[in-house]
Amino acid sequence: MRATASPVEGNRVRLSVEMDEDEVDQAVRQTARRLAGELRVPGFRPGKVPRQVLEARLGGSSVLREQAIRDALPDMYAQAVVDTEVDPIALPDIDIVAGADKGGVAFDAVVEVRPTVAIPGYAGLVVTLPGIEVSDEDVDAQVDRLREQFGELVGVERPARDGDHVTIDLRGKRPGDEDVHVEDYLYEVGSGTDVPGLDDQLRGSVTGDILEFTTDLPTASGAQTESSVKVLVKEVKQKVLPEPTDEWAAEASEFDTLAALRDDLRSQVSRVRLSQARLLLDERAVAALVDLVDDAVPESLVESEVQERVHDLVHRLEDRNMKIEHFLSASGQTEEDLMTGLRAGAERSVKADLALRALADAEDLQISDDELERYLADMAAQAGLDSRQVRARIDRSGRLPAVRSEQRKAKAVTWLLDHVELVDENGNPIDRTALRAGTGAEAEGGDSLPPASPDDEVDSVDKEDADMETAR
Numbered sequence: 001m002r003a004t005a006s007p008v009e010g011n012r013v014r015l016s017v018e019m020d021e022d023e024v025d026q027a028v029r030q031t032a033r034r035l036a037g038e039l040r041v042p043g044f045r046p047g048k049v050p051r052q053v054l055e056a057r058l059g060g061s062s063v064l065r066e067q068a069i070r071d072a073l074p075d076m077y078a079q080a081v082v083d084t085e086v087d088p089i090a091l092p093d094i095d096i097v098a099g100a101d102k103g104g105v106a107f108d109a110v111v112e113v114r115p116t117v118a119i120p121g122y123a124g125l126v127v128t129l130p131g132i133e134v135s136d137e138d139v140d141a142q143v144d145r146l147r148e149q150f151g152e153l154v155g156v157e158r159p160a161r162d163g164d165h166v167t168i169d170l171r172g173k174r175p176g177d178e179d180v181h182v183e184d185y186l187y188e189v190g191s192g193t194d195v196p197g198l199d200d201q202l203r204g205s206v207t208g209d210i211l212e213f214t215t216d217l218p219t220a221s222g223a224q225t226e227s228s229v230k231v232l233v234k235e236v237k238q239k240v241l242p243e244p245t246d247e248w249a250a251e252a253s254e255f256d257t258l259a260a261l262r263d264d265l266r267s268q269v270s271r272v273r274l275s276q277a278r279l280l281l282d283e284r285a286v287a288a289l290v291d292l293v294d295d296a297v298p299e300s301l302v303e304s305e306v307q308e309r310v311h312d313l314v315h316r317l318e319d320r321n322m323k324i325e326h327f328l329s330a331s332g333q334t335e336e337d338l339m340t341g342l343r344a345g346a347e348r349s350v351k352a353d354l355a356l357r358a359l360a361d362a363e364d365l366q367i368s369d370d371e372l373e374r375y376l377a378d379m380a381a382q383a384g385l386d387s388r389q390v391r392a393r394i395d396r397s398g399r400l401p402a403v404r405s406e407q408r409k410a411k412a413v414t415w416l417l418d419h420v421e422l423v424d425e426n427g428n429p430i431d432r433t434a435l436r437a438g439t440g441a442e443a444e445g446g447d448s449l450p451p452a453s454p455d456d457e458v459d460s461v462d463k464e465d466a467d468m469e470t471a472r
Helices: 021-038 051-058 061-084 136-149 198-202 246-252 258-290 299-319 324-331 335-362 369-383 387-397 400-419 432-436 454-471
Strands: 002-008 012-019 093-098 105-112 126-128 152-155 165-173 180-188 210-218 224-240 421-423
Touching (some): 002 061, 012 061, 021 051, 051 061, 061 105, 061 400, 126 258, 198 210, 198 224, 299 324, 299 335, 324 335, 335 400, 369 387, 369 400, 387 400
Parallel strands (some): 126 421
Antiparallel strands (some): 093 105, 165 180, 210 224
16 A cells, blocks of 8 residues: 645645555455354355355345455555654545456545744743742741731720621611521621621721611522621720740640741742742643634644533533533533633633644654553553554554654643743742652643543544544
8 A cells, every 4th residue: 555645725635546456356355254143044154155145145246346445545544644744633534546347446535734933932921920939928928927827816995997806786678578687797897798888887986886787688589789887886896916936836836946846937938939930830821822723723633622621511510410501500601601711611621722733843852662552551550451463453543643642732832831931920030940849741731732642542443433433
């Protein structure tokens, strides 16, 4: 078999494939053996039907040949994809151009492929991340949060202000509905919760004040209605925090001194900031690359990604015993809103995929045969399969170029994370060495598309087989 590839209009490629006559004869023999085992012919055991009888039952030798060619086309197409290193994104349109009746067979397979997008200026991308340095003020804030947990409320003889806790009785009258009545309710002034306008009334109030005002309160049906509210201020308390001493540190933590506690808090804040910065680096680096893409992306890729996201959402909802209707109601979305959001995310994800592939091309990032074999072996081991079996299935489905392409894309992510300029919100450089510590070389995030997992790749091979079977 021989195959060549040539571009045609609209991000498509024409594979021109030629099968020699002996290859066609072999395909006819294989189909004859298969049909002989499937057909039930009186007087002959299964698999023992002579070829002449078989051809007569089918309607002639031309019918057998036609079926054999149909049977062989998927494997021939898959081999042509591998030989020409084409990475299809849709099923092909196949047209037999010669040999339908006799001799060798030639067919054309026109298939859509990913376009190459432009990523101008990718080498000068700048990514802004939160600063990872921890100041004394940052540690002071953590100490104060811990002191808050050990604070005591002490009554004061002054007007209430934000942060104070007041004990109140509250009564609200709602037209045509049950009154709201609570007693000895401890409320933090300035918290902005519960009753709209309550904070404004309590600021500046003192013990014994009676406050009356109108505001909107929810009824039993959930509707808002204008209601009259009366509040009795029974006590104003201020939270008094303990002094940050060694004695307090020993009581509030596992450390004997305030200095040791502060060192531990500094370390905790540093770890959190490093983790957040690493995640944001992946996300923002890929997002910056995606922003360079102005080219339109193929609708087939977007639609495929939308369907994948819908499938994933439905699967996750089923795991929670939730129907899509309940999800839409709980999230306050319509079905149109949901699909609009999914499509926007899908389009950006496709752009990320194409941008990373373009970066791999621009930097000539290649996957060696040894690297590919190691990946396939790891994939087979994780899936609990024999590596030769996985390789054969991937070869048969024509997905080997796609697997190699995914690994090139993983290399592109690594290149991107290693080369973008990193600055904090003030424009100061960020130490890349600190961010790199403990991260995977092939980490991806945000809009990027991760390399297929072993199970995903095996599932994809099975799906390709089913799709090609349907297309025969």
